[in-house]
Amino acid sequence: MLREAAVSRSHNSDESLFQQVQKGRRDAFAALVERYQQPAYGVALRLLGRRQDAEDAVQQAFLRLYEARATYDSRRRFSTWFYRILTNACVDELRRRRPMVSLEEWHEPEAEGPDHSVERAERERVLQAALARVPVEARIVLTLYYGNGLGYREIGAVRGTSMNTVKTHLRRGRLALRKALRARGMNES
Amino acid sequence: MTKRRNQGVRRGQLIRLHAANEDWLRAAFAPPRPPLDLARTIMDQLDLRFHARRFPVAPERLNVAASPAGITRVFLKRGGDQTPAVRAAGHIGKILEQAREELREYLAGERTFFTVPVDLSQVPPFERSALEMAAQIPYGEVRSYKWIAERLGKPEAARAVGNAMASNPVPIIVPCHRVVRTDGSLGGYSFGLVRKESLLELERRRAAYVGCATTKIVCRRGCQAERRVREGNRVSFVSFEDARASGYTPCSICQAA
Secondary structure, eight states: OHHHHHHHHSOOOHHHHHHHHHTTOHHHHHHHHHHHHHHHHHHHHHHHOOHHHHHHHHHHHHHHHHHTGGGOOTTSOHHHHHHHHHHHHHHHHHHHOSSOOOHHHHSOTTSSOTTSOHHHHHHHHHHHHHHTTSOHHHHHHHIIIIITOOOHHHHHHHHTOOHHHHHHHHHHHHHHHHHHHHHTTOOOO | OHHHHHHHHHHHHHHHHHHHHHHHHHHHHSOOOOOTTHHHHHHHHHHHHHSOOSOSSOGGGEEEEEETTEEEEEEEOOTTOOOOOOOOOHHHHHHHHHHHHHHHHHHTTSOSSOOSOBOOTTSOHHHHHHHHHHTTSOTTOOEEHHHHHHHTTOTTOHHHHHHHHHTOSSBTTBOGGGEEOTTSOOOOOTTOHHHHHHHHHHHHHSOSEEEETTTTEEEETTOHHHHHSOGGGEEEESSHHHHHHTTOEEOTTTTOO
16 A cells, blocks of 8 residues: 555656566556556547447557566657557457447447536547548547647657658548548538 | 738638647547546456456455346446445345355356346346347357347347447346357457456356266256265266266256256
């Protein structure tokens, strides 16, 4: 209990927390799970569209992360490594999924709890439905850029592509998203 | 001159429009709040997979709810919730007590079937029939979502069967963990995939049937008669077919057939 409190109180960087995980500290891993669960869940939900699938993918990603803990090099950025494992877990899930989830299943009327505003829930619903029309790689880039605040360079490192490819996907993604929103009679502004 | 100024105005509007779009996108993509128990579930699964624990699900974390007709829900207590289970009196209290006892025995590998009544009257008809089909999958075996869909006469409804399993109000007792994907991968589980894996692993390790060498009667593991069989007379069988082939007859209490 005491050790757990000590970890959450200190402002440890992700990298030093993960070094502690490598030394066998379970509480350090718990702190990282706490820190990354929301951004991770956001990515998975945007990519997979269904809450249950998103939860499974996030769980898988954290377990893979832990399994691969020995291979992590603490001079590299933790978030890059984590997002790579996470997006790969989501892509695996998408590949395995047959047939593709129909559009009707994408928008989830109860996707948000009662503590969120109606406006927010509506935006969520519209976005999820429109995202289904955006190609997977562009969807990943859009989500990491707008949802998780990653820069071009880091997204490139996460997905193993160049910065220019990232920019292209971002541009295409925005266009596809806009088209899908218009097709649904929605305007993003 | 006028033309250039007009262009300037238009460019300004465009920049404002662009900025508004960017703001909209950032607001729209903001990560939604994850389910309350996500972090806890992840850590539980971690402990389960990497730091071997005795139970696939800790019995004290399971909670049950019942109507007079039977068990209506089996669910995990919220993280950090230490409150002891409610002890209801009378008929419902008895049902709850029986469910807790059977769940504990099942998780310890001492029981392979449930006798506590289940009340699925609040579940919509299609989901209910899918769950009833899942309840017939024998201990230690798995079937695919498609298998259930076909049995229900709707071979194209595998995904709907998946949804029915995902919304199973009484996991473990109705063994939706025995339903997996056609390609052999696990699919989903409301208690977490590692728990599903670990429940199936538990079932694989335990022979489902126990026979008595002197009476030549075979019981399902967990039957009251099975528990009275003396150590030297116990014979384990993986399937009832094996037992019958060895000349055993099914027990009338647990109806092993």
